Amino acid sequence: MAEDRRTRRSRRALGAALVELVLERGFTALTVEDITERADVARATFYAHFRDKEDLFARVTADLLAELSERLVPAVAGSAVGFTGKPILEMLRHAREDRDLYRIVLRGEGDGKPLQMFVDACARATAEEFRARAERNAVQPRIDPELLARVWVGEQIAVLRWWVEQETPSLPAEEVVRMLLDLALHGRYWASGFEPPA
Amino acid sequence: MAEDRRTRRSRRALGAALVELVLERGFTALTVEDITERADVARATFYAHFRDKEDLFARVTADLLAELSERLVPAVAGSAVGFTGKPILEMLRHAREDRDLYRIVLRGEGDGKPLQMFVDACARATAEEFRARAERNAVQPRIDPELLARVWVGEQIAVLRWWVEQETPSLPAEEVVRMLLDLALHGRYWASGFEPPA
DNA sequence: TTGTTTACAGACACTCTGTTCAATAACCGA
DNA sequence: TCGGTTATTGAACAGAGTGTCTGTAAACAA
Missing domain, CATH: 1.10.357 (Tetracycline Repressor; domain 2)
Known part of the structure; x- marks a missing residue:
């Protein structure tokens, strides 16, 4: 058991959403909710994986x-x-x-x-x-x-x-x-x- | 009458405070209140001169x-x-x-x-x-x-x-x-x- | 199937933002 | 020096975003 499929899905979706949005609007303009919305993931889920958006980016x-x-x-x-x-x-x-x-x-x-x-x-x-x-x-x-x-x-x-x-x-x-x-x-x-x- | 001495004072103080603080903590970590506090200027005064901190920086x-x-x-x-x-x-x-x-x-x-x-x-x-x-x-x-x-x-x-x-x-x-x-x-x-x- | 783990939606207190206002103080030109 | 003008001040405001914490529902691995 390497990693739960759900966590992999969520993490990947969030990462991909971040990349997309940074290209569109720039990092600083982004909101955690922007990212979760684009990734189609609940906001609470974001915080289950990352401390904040700079953590995700890092x-x-x-x-x-x-x-x-x-x-x-x-x-x-x-x-x-x-x-x-x-x-x-x-x-x-x-x-x-x-x-x-x-x-x-x-x-x-x-x-x-x-x-x-x-x-x-x-x-x-x-x-x-x-x-x-x-x-x-x-x-x-x-x-x-x-x-x-x-x-x-x-x-x-x-x-x-x-x-x-x-x-x-x-x-x-x-x-x-x-x-x-x-x-x-x-x-x-x-x-x-x-x-x-x- | 080129410019009111008060505005010059305020603007300079805010600019200098920004530079100091960015070197200390980095731009993103800064708050408008951090800047006004360091510059010894009221927060309302900041907004009388600049739209937001990125405006000041710009x-x-x-x-x-x-x-x-x-x-x-x-x-x-x-x-x-x-x-x-x-x-x-x-x-x-x-x-x-x-x-x-x-x-x-x-x-x-x-x-x-x-x-x-x-x-x-x-x-x-x-x-x-x-x-x-x-x-x-x-x-x-x-x-x-x-x-x-x-x-x-x-x-x-x-x-x-x-x-x-x-x-x-x-x-x-x-x-x-x-x-x-x-x-x-x-x-x-x-x-x-x-x-x-x- | 079953026990465990994750996702979810909503609510919460909190911080920071940007605006407004009336009172006060500093300024400039005459 | 005076008087009109303009800037500063502190306070209050709504709004947005943050990070945390629930109980419940769903997806998972074995």
């Missing part, structure tokens, strides 16, 4: 991030050698499957805490990786690893957000990754088609 | 962004030739003077709308600039200008956020800008101290 996003983390493990493991595009590619694919939720999270909906924490965690991990890699290979980073890490993840999050917000995705995920790799490799002047200044 | 941030835009004009005007670091430098300086408010905005506090809109506006303008520049000089962008624009502003916002969130700024603004310019010029492999893969 669980929904936590589930998503847990799922993402899991899918990211193999991608990150193989990228210790350099800038493969594997992690970001995996994120784009994940986002394609759960576009609505990704939109919500990346908009910073619901006070934006889950997003911020995820970004900060990524940045810290990336900075640490940069430092370790430099140490291991006895090279001197030419700019602050902390700064470089922020640039790195800031770029990816920005691209991800832009990508999921498009109604008709202008570029397939694989194409985006290719461009990002080219960009990392050749730099911004190359990408824009210009020669760097003397 | 005005405070709008003022900040207006101020920023004004300071950005000369910096942007001179940067039509390439990637000078002037705009981001001006933002860092501005942020240094108004660190608290910058923190709040960059955290996406208050549903994050002002930040998102600012970012989107910057991205659109940047993409347009890329396109126009390529057209003017008859060069072919090697990656989607839209994507490049997102990378560009996403990076700057991320760095800005990281910078204002530090308690003891590890790097002076001018140093940060220098690093960003180097990064744009030489690419990420150079910055991390590695040679790019064959």
